[in-house]
Amino acid sequence: MIKDVFIRDILLKAEGFEGSRVRVCGWVHRIRDLGGVKFVIVRDRTGFLQAVFKRGEVPGDVMGLADSLREECVVCIDGVLRRAPTREGFEVSALELSVLSYPVEPLPLEVHSSLSAGLSTRLRYRWIDARNPKVSAVFLVKSWVARKFREYYSSQGFVEIFTPKIVSSGTESGADVFPVLYFDRTAYLAQSPQFYKQFAVIAGFERVFEIGPVFRAEPHHTVRHLNEYHSLDIEIGFINSFHDVMNYVEGFFRKLAEDSVKEEEIKRIMEDFNIEPIKIPEEGAPRIPIRKAYEILEEEYGKKIPPGEDLDSEGEKLLGNYAREKYGSDLVFITEYPWKVRPFYTMRKEDEPSWTYGFDLLMRGLEVVTGGQREHRYEKLKKNLADKGLRYEDFQYYLEFFKYGAPPHGGAGMGLERITMQMLGLQNVREARLLPRDTERITP
RNA sequence: GCCGCGGUAGUAUAGCCUGGACCAGUAUGCGGGCCUGUCAAGCCCGUGACCCGGGUUCAAAUCCCGGCCGCGGCGCCA
Structure with missing residues (x-):
């Protein structure tokens, strides 16, 4: 050497x-x-x-x-x-x-001041930009979050799995996936490991996690969307309710919060970024049913969202503020989402079928986790599929998983880049991705 | 996908609204020179730019149209 x-x-x-x-x-x-x-x-x-x-x-x-x-x-x-x-x-x-x-020509970016360049210039010359310690620090934190994820769930009896990224159909609707030519057929890039992590639970692994890329074909123009990102996924068998899933999600975030102030390197980086450690109250992050959230938005902020509709990003920001002020929490779970806005595999409430056991986790006002209890009963799953107007043939292979013994289960998917972004207070999720793929960008 | 704002040296910006005194200013980089303790080193000299196409006008960086690209808001989502 x-x-x-x-x-x-x-x-x-x-x-x-x-x-x-x-x-x-x-x-x-x-x-x-x-x-x-x-x-x-x-x-x-x-x-x-x-x-x-x-x-x-x-x-x-x-x-x-x-x-x-x-x-x-x-x-x-x-x-x-x-x-x-x-x-x-x-x-x-x-x-x-x-x-x-030696550099063969003048540098397009100066490392010591690369942050003063525009983001698009920085991404164009990302290998120079990333030499700036303030830039690489983001990726040290991202690496650390992924490591904590592995450590935490491994310690809780989860098994790491590795599922296919070339799939035969979209997870939910097939509308927002990238087609790829697979020999003489059309396949798709996986938009989530959803079906395969459920597969793994049903295959007897009971508790599984995966860190892997996911692909979304939606042409967003925002600071919080990527067309390729890394998802931290968990799936848990033998749960009583979706609260068990939230407990496991919260356990991971608590680990992040605690270790980020214990471990010198991460603590120092967060201080450099001038951002507070993540706050989660002793008694846990608040869990607010979305119907209650509609009321809070209307009463506290005068913001109306029609019941049964999803929260918009302003609503999420406001609920983030609310959790911070009312509970001293950077995290807030919004629970029991409407069936209308959730995928077909979500378990519906037994007594109120237009509401579900699905939840989101907002971190500092941004959605960073989606999860819930899944429907594990074959007949009900088939009905849910039909209610969503989806074609049985497209999901036949998935439905078969449920024919021969499936435990009640649930899980969650977390956006690695979004968590990193919120931990460090980054203004754009692209900063948390070394080589972001967005609508216009596929090089370098 | 819809909407808004923008595109000036390698980089970051001023100028644009109110067309002419802008062969485009500043910082940094780059090339050269001075300097034996710098710390964003300093000083001197030099270098380098109006996205593309069309139009209006005596005159366009500046106004208008189209294209391309960038940034952001919404929708949707992690």
Whole structure:
């Protein structure tokens, strides 16, 4: 290996290694050339370290090479670690320099100020933009959320599954999926692992989770939609009610909230982003039936939504504010959604069939989770399908899952990018996706 | 899909409403020079742009039409 340590590791051990030889490899972040002395700030994934080249103290050919450096050159610098009045408290007094790569033309983005460029420019040159620590921090948090998801559900007896992303029909209606040519047939990119996670429960795994891509063919123009994103999915067998599902969802968010203030790196990033830790009250996030939510919106905010209709995004924002003010909670479950706005596999309320055991979770006023109890009874499922006006033949393979013993079950799907966005207060969900796919963008 | 706003050097912007003094200003980058402790280093010189097409006008970055692209709101959703 050319590089054997990260800058952070050098700095952590710096106290004891003052005066010894170190090698720092990374990108040239900044150059401050004072003529006789040249400061080169090297950046890697873990931090910054300043190297100093002093004319007269380094060999002439090394100084000459140092004069050729430009921002974003990839370098390895060998030198002596010394205490210095820099932000890191140390610097490397350079002795040797190797330049592994030079930019071949002026940079389209400056890494240290990439955030001041427009988002579309940043995405066009995302591999440069992402070198900015404030940008990569988003992806460290995203990676952390995914890891917590795995850890939490694994610890609760869930099994990780991996389901097909090339499917024969859309999950709900087939209207919002991408067709793909599959040999001589048309297949579709999965818009959710919904059917297959239910399959896994029925196949006897009982509790399953998956982290996988989902594809939505809707031509949105908003700051909260992507045509490809990662879904955190769970499905749980042998539940009493959809409250069991909400308990498991809430358990995960509580884990995020607690660990984000316990773990230094995440805590520091959230402070950098100037955002409060996630707040969930001791007694749990409020669970508000949507019919109650209509009343709250009307009484507290004068906003009318016809009963039986879905909440609009303004309504969600207001309910987010309400939960924050009334319950001190960043999370609020809205429950018992109307049958009209839920997919056919949702279990309807026994006594009120126009309402369901479906819920959403709003995080700081944005929908980040959808879930509910599923209909596991074959005959009722068939009827639901018919009530939605869907064709039996299109879902026959799915209905068969329910013919030979299916436990009562439910689950939820969570948007990884939306959770990341809300945790960090990002203005656009595209910022939480390294290479977003949206209506216009399929490169890079 | 519907609606609104926008497109000026590599990047970010000023100028547009009220057409002419704009061969387009500023910052940063880039090229060159000075400088042996910088920290958004500083100073000097240089470099580089009006999205495309059509129209109005003596005159268009500026007004009008079309296209393309970008951003956002709605719907729908995670």
